[in-house]
Amino acid sequence: MNCRNLTFFVLAILASYGLLLVTLVLFLGIFDPAFTLGNLIQAASTLGAGLLVAKYVQKENQIQFNQKQLLVSQLQVMSEKLIEFHGFKSGGPLVEIAAALKQLAMRAGAISAAADELGFNASIKNRISFTEELSELRRIATQTESLKKMEAVVDECPAVVRDGILVLASERASQLESHLEKMQIKVFKAQIAVNAS
């Protein structure tokens, strides 16, 4: 039970206590000659205050739930874009690959910015940061040998481009698939962490 839930629980008890008090006062008031209007007002105030605060905390909980849902849905979009990226596992038009990488990077940036604005803690922010993974993905998916190395070892290149079409050698293609899988697992774990926070 987290702090917010505990507060909600305590306030719910207070409201119940207020309700009980009002009932008792009304019940005893019928028989007790010492029953005053002051007793009734006091009991009603306790009940009112408890209900108001409980309502406020409930609203706060709803806002926090919505914020989590928002972040989880953005992470889901990221996961779908990673699945789409599998289409480039053996290569493809370099411009399209670069565009897909940019979309992923912009989505990741938007997720991090949203987490900042919504006040998520450092642990969550760390879990939803994909800076290193995206940098590595860009390298695996698009790095070709430098001009000098290209001339020397053209037959052994892990990635070659001809007329703007990138072709990945099988080793690099496997590396790409494995890295995409790793990223999808990280997205999944991030979704769980956001939900549990």
Place this chain on the structure above:
Amino acid sequence: MKIKVATDFAAAPGPRAIVEGKNSGELFRTEVLFPKIVQALNTNDKLEVDLDGTAGYGTSFLEESFGGLIRENGLNLTQIRSVLKLISRDEPDLLDEISEYMTEAQEEASRK
């Protein structure tokens, strides 16, 4: 001085080398970036390179463009850093990646 890659070079940057396809990093470096860097060095001016607004960049385009200034054009990292200012609001992490490519190129050049 300013270069906006999307309008001054290409909206869809391509591969590393000219022989690999159009809008390559090699072409960008030789035709656009290097001449402007030299001009900035000669006039003690700053050169702003705005990377935003393109379809996206592959590693090799960026490495060839910026690392190539050291490896192919013989500039050194200190010279480049004294005049070059990179802008990337769309993908801020590109700035660190480019810095890494230039540092690696400088280390490789220093070993030779």
